[in-house]
Amino acid sequence: EKVIKTYGRDGMISVWLGPIPSILVFAPEPVKALLSNSENINKADIGYVYLRRWLGDGLLMSNGPKWFHRRKLLTPSFHFAILKDFMGVFNAETQKLVSILEQKTAEEGGKPFDVCPFITRSTLDIICQTAMGATMNAQEETHSPYVQAIQDFADIGNLRSMRPWLWPNFIWYRVLWRQYGTRWSEILSILHGFTKSVIQRRIEERREAKAVGG
Secondary structure (H helix, E strand, O other): HHHHHHHHHHOOEEEEOOOEEEEEOOOOHHHHHHHHHOOOOOEEEEEOOOHHHHOOOOOOOHHHHHHHHHHHHHHHHHHHHHHHOOOHHHHHHHHHHHHHHHHHHHHHHOOOOHHHHHHHHHHHHHHHHHHHOOOOOOOOOOOHHHHHHHHHHHHHHHHHHHHHHHOOOOHHHOOHHHHHHHHHHHHHHHHHHHHHHHHHHHHHHHHHHHHHHO
């Protein structure tokens, strides 16, 4: 906060992430200009490059014509009429989140605590139910393999992204791969396995529906 107040200008501040100059945007006006721009959509390698091992080259990671094509395919899925059908999921998971936060507040005796993990798990439950048709129950089963894999993926990714000297692969694999490599492989196996199981289940459901419909 002190850095932003001291060096911030017009809702932005320039910083160096190791050898790479970066701009952090924190005010509504520049954020709106950035997010509503349909031309400057290329993602920086820092931060995104580690997600590619999990998400591949989908909508979040792609650029240029590939991004526009996939965005066009997905746009109808976010129509208000479709989102309206998910209000029951939104409300149910939000009420569950509020109940869990109230319980946590009572346990902490009114002291401040980090709400990010709770919101993350609630968001995961909503996304899994609405986008994948799968019930994860991450808010209650906080130690499930999938939930833990996502957390560990973020932890290891942040560990590397916040240390510029670990960005080159030849350093990463020689310095910390022995410590994190096995877990990293397990994480990717869990994440990809879940996605493949959801896709396979949806394929089977469509086949069964088609068979019943003649």
